[in-house]
Amino acid sequence: MNARAVPFLSSTFSLALAIGLLSQPAPAPAPGPSLTQLSKEGRRPLPIVIIGDQEFVGLDDLAAAFQLAVHEESFGALTVSYKGKTIVLTPDQTLASVSGRLISLPAPLARRGTRWLVPLEFISRALAPIYDVRLELRKPSHLLLVGDVRAPYVTVRYDPLGNAGRLTIDATPRATSTVSQEGERITIKFDADALDIANPPLAPQGGQSLVQTVRVADATTLVVDLGPRFAGFKAAAQPVDTTMRLVIDVVAAQTETTPAPAPAPPPDLPGTPAPAELPPALNPPAFAIRTITVDPGHGGDDEGVKGAAGAKEKDLTLSVARRMKAAIEGRLGIRVLLTRDDDRNVPIDERTAIANNNKADLFISLHLNGSMRRSASGASIFCAAFDDDAHAAAASGGAERLPTFGGGLRDIELVPWDLAQTRHIAQSDAFAAILEQQLHGRVPLAEMPIGHAPLRVLESSNMPAVLVELGYLTNTDQEKLVTGDGFQSAFVQAIYDAVVRFRETLGPGGTP
Amino acid sequence: MTTRRAIALACAALLVVAFAWAARSVPRGRPTTRAVAAPSPTAPAPPGRKIKARLFYVSESGMKLTGVERDVAYAENAAEQAREIVAVQLGQVAEPLVSAVPTGTTLRALFLTDNGQAFVDLSREVAAAHPGGTVNELLTVYTIVNVVTANLPAISAVQVLVDGKEVDTLAGHVDLRRPLGKNLGWVQ
Numbered sequence: 001m002n003a004r005a006v007p008f009l010s011s012t013f014s015l016a017l018a019i020g021l022l023s024q025p026a027p028a029p030a031p032g033p034s035l036t037q038l039s040k041e042g043r044r045p046l047p048i049v050i051i052g053d054q055e056f057v058g059l060d061d062l063a064a065a066f067q068l069a070v071h072e073e074s075f076g077a078l079t080v081s082y083k084g085k086t087i088v089l090t091p092d093q094t095l096a097s098v099s100g101r102l103i104s105l106p107a108p109l110a111r112r113g114t115r116w117l118v119p120l121e122f123i124s125r126a127l128a129p130i131y132d133v134r135l136e137l138r139k140p141s142h143l144l145l146v147g148d149v150r151a152p153y154v155t156v157r158y159d160p161l162g163n164a165g166r167l168t169i170d171a172t173p174r175a176t177s178t179v180s181q182e183g184e185r186i187t188i189k190f191d192a193d194a195l196d197i198a199n200p201p202l203a204p205q206g207g208q209s210l211v212q213t214v215r216v217a218d219a220t221t222l223v224v225d226l227g228p229r230f231a232g233f234k235a236a237a238q239p240v241d242t243t244m245r246l247v248i249d250v251v252a253a254q255t256e257t258t259p260a261p262a263p264a265p266p267p268d269l270p271g272t273p274a275p276a277e278l279p280p281a282l283n284p285p286a287f288a289i290r291t292i293t294v295d296p297g298h299g300g301d302d303e304g305v306k307g308a309a310g311a312k313e314k315d316l317t318l319s320v321a322r323r324m325k326a327a328i329e330g331r332l333g334i335r336v337l338l339t340r341d342d343d344r345n346v347p348i349d350e351r352t353a354i355a356n357n358n359k360a361d362l363f364i365s366l367h368l369n370g371s372m373r374r375s376a377s378g379a380s381i382f383c384a385a386f387d388d389d390a391h392a393a394a395a396s397g398g399a400e401r402l403p404t405f406g407g408g409l410r411d412i413e414l415v416p417w418d419l420a421q422t423r424h425i426a427q428s429d430a431f432a433a434i435l436e437q438q439l440h441g442r443v444p445l446a447e448m449p450i451g452h453a454p455l456r457v458l459e460s461s462n463m464p465a466v467l468v469e470l471g472y473l474t475n476t477d478q479e480k481l482v483t484g485d486g487f488q489s490a491f492v493q494a495i496y497d498a499v500v501r502f503r504e505t506l507g508p509g510g511t512p
Numbered sequence: 513m514t515t516r517r518a519i520a521l522a523c524a525a526l527l528v529v530a531f532a533w534a535a536r537s538v539p540r541g542r543p544t545t546r547a548v549a550a551p552s553p554t555a556p557a558p559p560g561r562k563i564k565a566r567l568f569y570v571s572e573s574g575m576k577l578t579g580v581e582r583d584v585a586y587a588e589n590a591a592e593q594a595r596e597i598v599a600v601q602l603g604q605v606a607e608p609l610v611s612a613v614p615t616g617t618t619l620r621a622l623f624l625t626d627n628g629q630a631f632v633d634l635s636r637e638v639a640a641a642h643p644g645g646t647v648n649e650l651l652t653v654y655t656i657v658n659v660v661t662a663n664l665p666a667i668s669a670v671q672v673l674v675d676g677k678e679v680d681t682l683a684g685h686v687d688l689r690r691p692l693g694k695n696l697g698w699v700q
């Protein structure tokens with residue numbers, strides 16, 4: 001063996017490295033943040049050094065933290081050993097040998113003063129394979145998990161919805177939590193060793209927001225500071241793939257009577273207070289409307305209209321659709337299905353099929369308008385339009401007698417798929433009129449806010465259906481307006497109120 | 513005699529097959545009619561003869577169409593006249609007029625059926641270069657539909673084709689799977 005062991009950072013080692021430095025000058029490094037080493041024993045910082053656009057950590061720090069032996073070979077290489085397993089690093093090389101297998105690093109070894117520095121990826125790509133305890137590097141959050149520690153990655157999102165709001169807290173991998181209210185704050189305690197979370201988790205909302213801030217209280221606890229209008233909340237958790245999603249709906253003390261029933265808090269969340277103090281608006285829901293399909297227009301490579309400042313129709317429709325889902329599901333207990341919940345292109349027929357196959361009671365397609373004239377502005381609502389031939393064709397579809405599961409025969413009314421809306425025009429018009437009333441005074445409306453047109457996405461909808469244009473993205477002022485939080489909150493509140501009032505016009509079976 | 517009868521039966525069978533083929537070739541939306549390509553004018557119009565046609569452009573509000581009278585070359589039959597009118601409608605215009613049809617769109621073909629429906633086949637630019645938006649798309653479609661139906665009373669409906677094919681929509685909104693009737697509600 002041609003290697004000789006040296007005490008780490010011994011004078012011999014330092015001299016050898018100093019010689020190496022003369023032949024390989026490194027750029028001046030800038031001080032950086034630290035890597036938090038997280039284990040059952042606690043937290044320990046490992047300083048990070050930034051050189052160029054790469055993050056490095058000192059090999060001496062790693063050696064001390066993980067009981068590594070570092071040797072300088074006579075041929076210029078460095079060997080890092082742990083319990084008989086060896087990593088060989090070579091200056092100027094991004095390749096390293098890990099127990100005889102080659103791995104690649106984003107940068108070669110670097111030198112700062114008398115210290116050798118290795119890229120952060122050295123930990124996950126070279127050290128972790130030879131170490132006998134799990135090492136998990138989470139580079140974006142500068143966390144290094146050592147051993148069996150549970151540190152879910154937690155994100156917090158808040159969607160204000162006028163007199164309500166929804167906090168969505170995702171923990172990946174799944175971690176359960178306990179939600180409790182203490183005065184003007186809600187405490188969320190996670191069953192974990194630590195949280196991998198941005199700090200602060202949520203930017204201060206300020207103003208009259210129901211949720212003022214979300215902050216990290218300790219290693220596993222978040223605190224939601226509530227605004228003065230807060231009246232009550234309900235929380236529900238459900239797994240989504242590898243994530244546990246906690247949804248907390250908060251409502252404000254209301255000054256007007258708006259029917260807004262809230263389902264009871266789920267029994268699986270100890271500590272969730274019964275919303276006894278919730279406003280009278282929170283009544284059990286009527287069931288004339290059980291399901292609403294909300295269709296965020298366009299998506300994927302179909303971007304829809306693009307504004308001069310860069311706003312895209314497909315993004316805005318999705319953002320508003322998510323808010324609508326949160327508001328209507330959270331406060332009315334009505335199931336809301338989105339035809340897409342991400343940035344993808346969904347064929348028009350598939351959008352309608354989602355509504356039809358789920359027996360939705362209302363279909364709302366969201367869009368942003370465009371015109372060749374920049375002066376065009378205002379929100380509008382479209383219902384489907386059919387000519388006389390189409391009505392006649394729908395009426396002549398006839399009925400077919402088909403066997404039923406229980407025996408016997410049943411007459412099934414047949415309506416062509418693309419004419420299904422003909423049977424619901426009156427109710428669609430009724431909802432459009434109600435929605436116009438609710439939008440009036442809250443958002444700018446077009447000169448003629450309600451129109452009828454042969455719109456493909458509405459024609460096949462087998463339930464009351466409207467297409468709502470939030471405004472014109474081709475109008476610079478409107479683009480700025482519709483991308484704002486205030487507009488979107490007002491718009492969603494108007495939709496919410498329209499659904500409530502539309503439901504009131506329906507009988508228990510969903511008919512006027 | 514038997515041979516003649518066999519030949520007659522064969523001819524009848526061929527006619528049935530040909531008729532079935534022709535029926536399948538008819539675009540959707542007009543199942544009771546047969547597509548007939550508009551004949552070329554047999555007697556060319558005297559040079560310089562014009563008619564007044566009402567063309568449609570985007571109104572000042574940007575949410576409607578506005579009608580503008582223009583001279584268009586006279587043609588001897590409805591199909592050729594429709595082609596002349598649509599070609600002028602698709603031509604470039606200068607401010608203050610603004611066309612709802614994307615620049616670069618050209619007329620590939622136009623033919624009529626014997627029940628008063630027109631099929632207007634436009635180049636791919638009408639969809640590929642369309643900027644989107646429901647109202648934009650409605651104004652594009654009704655520019656074509658109205659310019660044909662408003663100027664040629666014998667034509668009651670128009671189906672827009674793109675690049676020779678039936679399309680669902682131009683930009684995701686307006687259903688183009690069947691002929692659309694004149695709608696002056698989009699004209700101020």
